[in-house]
Amino acid sequence: MRLTIDTTTDTYEQAIAAVQAAYGLRPDTPAGWPQAPAVEPRPGPQDLSIDGLGNGWSDQLLFQVLAALMPGARTVLRRITDLGGAASYDDVQRYFADPLTDPIPTSRIGGTLTSIKAVQRRVAPESTGPLLQRDERARLYRIDDALVAGLTRAFAMADARPDLLRGTAPSL
Template identity: 70%
Template sequence: MIASLMPGARAVLRRITDLGGTASFDEVQQYFADHPTTPITKPRIGGALTSIPAVQRRVGPAGSSRLLQRDERARLYHIDQVLVEGLRQAFAIADARPDLLRGDPTARAT
């Protein structure tokens, strides 16, 4: 699933994972507003967060629970603790083998 995400959504998911699996919308937004390598403007951060569940529905197993959960009242995003460790391992593999990740989002495989 991580490889299917656009680079911005992947960076957001990684940030939430690095924070232990829970982060507020504002924390995520502020972190990426002036990020040196992966800046995401304030209007686009919501799209990056929305694309994570969209990708999971498309490539994840049928009937699986949502990876990224959201509490609208508190504006918190949460990943179940049992999934955080798996995501950390996946990101470690991605660091070691960046060729496994989606590159240019406009490139098409032929």
């Protein structure tokens, strides 16, 4: 069971009533108490499309990969996605070397991105193409354009539901 209480809009009495209702208790509520607001459904991965984006990928599958990634790999993948799906090794390394961002040592970025391939093998079907392509000669990271759009939607869902991501604390 999951119970969400919004401490900015719900009153103490509404919170207690919600907990009691969740456990099947039906207390008499005083006539003067306001009614609890209607619960709005929270978005979830099921709201993402299952339609193919190409190479066997869908929005739901991309979200599953994002959710399974460690936070560092997710952050690097987001940076490459924010750059339109193409970035040089040097651009990514410079961005994460800045202490104002989430710093990742330069020597660890390549290993961090290797984990994306490992998660893809574990989560995605074998028929999917590579999510992140690395060109060692040109020193470039690349994500197909259709996947960039899907990753953007998956990251928006991740922002709305951080409780579904690996390495984040669950929310009540």
